[in-house]
Amino acid sequence: MNGPHSGLRKTVSSSRPGDAILRLEDIALHFDEGRTKAVNGIDVEVREGEFVALVGPSGCGKSSLLNIIGTLDSATGGRIYFRGQPYSTISDASLFRRQHFGFIFQSFHLIPTLSALENVIVPTIGCAGSAKALKERAQGLLSALGLQDRMGHEPGKLSGGERQRVAIARSLINDPDIILADEPTGSLDSINAAEVLDLLDGIRKENGLTVVMVTHAPEVSARADRVVHMRDGKLDTNPAEHT
Amino acid sequence: MRLIDFALGNLARRPARTALTVAAIALGIAAVVALTSIAWGFEASWQKANDARGTDLIVTRMASENSLPSAFAALEPGKTLLGYPHVHQVVGLLSEMLSVNSKAPPMFVFGWEYNSYLWDHLKLLEGHWPASDTEPVVLVGSVAAALLHKRTGDTLELEGHTLRVAGVFESAALVENGALLLTLTQAQLITDKPGKVNVLNIKLDGKASDSEIEELRTRVATSMPGFVAITSGELVSSNAIVRVSKAMSDATILIASLVGALVVFNTMLMSISERTREIGVLLALGWQRRTIMQLVCGESTILALAGGMIGILLGIAMTVGLEHLDLMRGKIEAVFSVQFLLAVLGLSLFLGIAGGLYPAIKAAALLPSRALRHE
Numbered sequence A: 001m002n003g004p005h006s007g008l009r010k011t012v013s014s015s016r017p018g019d020a021i022l023r024l025e026d027i028a029l030h031f032d033e034g035r036t037k038a039v040n041g042i043d044v045e046v047r048e049g050e051f052v053a054l055v056g057p058s059g060c061g062k063s064s065l066l067n068i069i070g071t072l073d074s075a076t077g078g079r080i081y082f083r084g085q086p087y088s089t090i091s092d093a094s095l096f097r098r099q100h101f102g103f104i105f106q107s108f109h110l111i112p113t114l115s116a117l118e119n120v121i122v123p124t125i126g127c128a129g130s131a132k133a134l135k136e137r138a139q140g141l142l143s144a145l146g147l148q149d150r151m152g153h154e155p156g157k158l159s160g161g162e163r164q165r166v167a168i169a170r171s172l173i174n175d176p177d178i179i180l181a182d183e184p185t186g187s188l189d190s191i192n193a194a195e196v197l198d199l200l201d202g203i204r205k206e207n208g209l210t211v212v213m214v215t216h217a218p219e220v221s222a223r224a225d226r227v228v229h230m231r232d233g234k235l236d237t238n239p240a241e242h243t
Numbered sequence B: 001m002r003l004i005d006f007a008l009g010n011l012a013r014r015p016a017r018t019a020l021t022v023a024a025i026a027l028g029i030a031a032v033v034a035l036t037s038i039a040w041g042f043e044a045s046w047q048k049a050n051d052a053r054g055t056d057l058i059v060t061r062m063a064s065e066n067s068l069p070s071a072f073a074a075l076e077p078g079k080t081l082l083g084y085p086h087v088h089q090v091v092g093l094l095s096e097m098l099s100v101n102s103k104a105p106p107m108f109v110f111g112w113e114y115n116s117y118l119w120d121h122l123k124l125l126e127g128h129w130p131a132s133d134t135e136p137v138v139l140v141g142s143v144a145a146a147l148l149h150k151r152t153g154d155t156l157e158l159e160g161h162t163l164r165v166a167g168v169f170e171s172a173a174l175v176e177n178g179a180l181l182l183t184l185t186q187a188q189l190i191t192d193k194p195g196k197v198n199v200l201n202i203k204l205d206g207k208a209s210d211s212e213i214e215e216l217r218t219r220v221a222t223s224m225p226g227f228v229a230i231t232s233g234e235l236v237s238s239n240a241i242v243r244v245s246k247a248m249s250d251a252t253i254l255i256a257s258l259v260g261a262l263v264v265f266n267t268m269l270m271s272i273s274e275r276t277r278e279i280g281v282l283l284a285l286g287w288q289r290r291t292i293m294q295l296v297c298g299e300s301t302i303l304a305l306a307g308g309m310i311g312i313l314l315g316i317a318m319t320v321g322l323e324h325l326d327l328m329r330g331k332i333e334a335v336f337s338v339q340f341l342l343a344v345l346g347l348s349l350f351l352g353i354a355g356g357l358y359p360a361i362k363a364a365a366l367l368p369s370r371a372l373r374h375e
Helices: A062-069 A093-100 A116-124 A131-144 A160-172 A190-207 B003-013 B015-053 B075-082 B117-121 B142-148 B184-190 B210-223 B232-238 B240-274 B276-284 B289-323 B338-364 B368-373
Strands: A020-031 A036-047 A051-055 A077-082 A101-104 A178-182 A210-215 A226-231 B057-061 B087-098 B107-112 B123-127 B137-141 B155-158 B161-170 B180-183 B199-204 B227-230
Touching: A020 A062, A020 A210, A036 A062, A036 A077, A036 A210, A051 A062, A062 A178, A062 A210, A062 B368, A093 A101, A101 A160, A116 A131, A116 A160, A131 A160, A160 A178, A160 A190, A178 A190, A190 A210, B003 B015, B003 B289, B015 B117, B015 B232, B015 B240, B015 B289, B015 B338, B057 B210, B057 B232, B075 B087, B075 B199, B087 B117, B087 B184, B107 B184, B137 B142, B137 B155, B142 B161, B161 B184, B180 B184, B210 B227, B227 B232, B232 B240, B240 B276, B240 B289, B240 B338, B276 B289, B276 B368, B289 B338
Parallel strands: A051 A210, A051 A226, A101 A178, A178 A210, B107 B180, B137 B161
Antiparallel strands: A020 A036, A020 A077, B057 B199, B057 B227, B087 B107, B087 B199, B123 B161, B137 B180, B155 B161
């Protein structure tokens, strides 16, 4: 599915499968002068091609950690490395995000007035590259996700599962290294949820992508290579005690 | 999909707001186009009238801020001027704004010295010229004739005097076509200003050099206290009506610019406030902050340019409509130039960028994680 994509040249080159793609050291996100600790001293390593599930109760800091990994938020403490490069040396977070990450959200966040195809193309607006090639790539992604007959439909005319598949295609358009998914099945029924997970897992394996997924659904985390438990902003080393 | 397609789509998502914003800008721009073109047209029409008369210099009292120069006794200054080198003719002219009857709007009434060169540029459409200085007749400009429904042989009342229409004339200048023309003696009689004129028109002998003309002007200023010798262009630009109409047009440009920028500003601020989460998504998807700024400024510029283009058409239509109103017919003649219309489009562009800049900066400064949580 990684077709030619001339618009983006990666600033950090890929490494071998099994190497660390992400390394988080003592990551903290504190508010109110340290009184609120959304994330507090997280140390995690994610390897190339790995599927990691971040699980924990609501408010434990999973999404905040995901946002920090995806450069949507800045940690107030600690260090993160992407293939060995410290985040602190990234000069253009937007460009870095575009080159290396694909985002999938629980509530899809598709633009209601755009067709499925246009929604997939949206992340490429402002990029260099052939419009025709980008369109063909978006069409290829939607077809691969079984939406070849729904490309011209606006999100309002698609089912929840179809919308999330459009969002998956959108997350892949810039040929990312890591998919960051925040409760991607949270708004879907069990059948659609299973379908979306199958698709996501298939794409991951086929393309050697790394997936970091926030979820609190056991059936979702069960599909992950590794589950990272969180509680009160910290890693939960004994999750069994809290179940 | 290009950024402009995305911007157009965003504007189309809220058609009522987009239409109202465009309408507000269009009205402001229409007012600018109408008032400015009328102000320029007014000046151009007076200039054309003065040029057509073939006057080289005009002597008048310039202390007055009235719409027309104040009247003065013509005899002594006229004699003095005739004694200056290169002065070939000195011709008195009296102008007034008078109502023909209670229903008709006031119109210009000119009194020109009988048999002077001032009459030479007029074309008689029907009737005859005054047979003498004292004949109680009036000539009617072609536009005034249509407005007053007067033809040769009819009579009209001016300041309690009944005058017979001797003929209908046409001039190159609208201001004269919309006017009534009398001999100077008749004009002085009906306005109760015997021996007085507003201006003395000087025709030179054609041999005067520029420096000699300048010397003549200096001589008038020094030897005729209270008088100035000016060109017709200077007279027009110092005309209080021209100055007021230009000031009004400048004020309209200023007000329309402020209102237009505020309307765009408000619309874009509301728009980005409603789309905060969407902007967060775009940032999460890797849009760069400058692309967000380009999007917001692009939308505001499209709004302003659409308003500007509609406003230009509306302004031209309004002006043409005004020209045909009985109240205005023969008094205004709008002037539209390509440069002016391009400048108005430039103003629209400026409004779009100025009104959209702060919302664009605000949108680009959003923290993606916070914007994504926005309800």
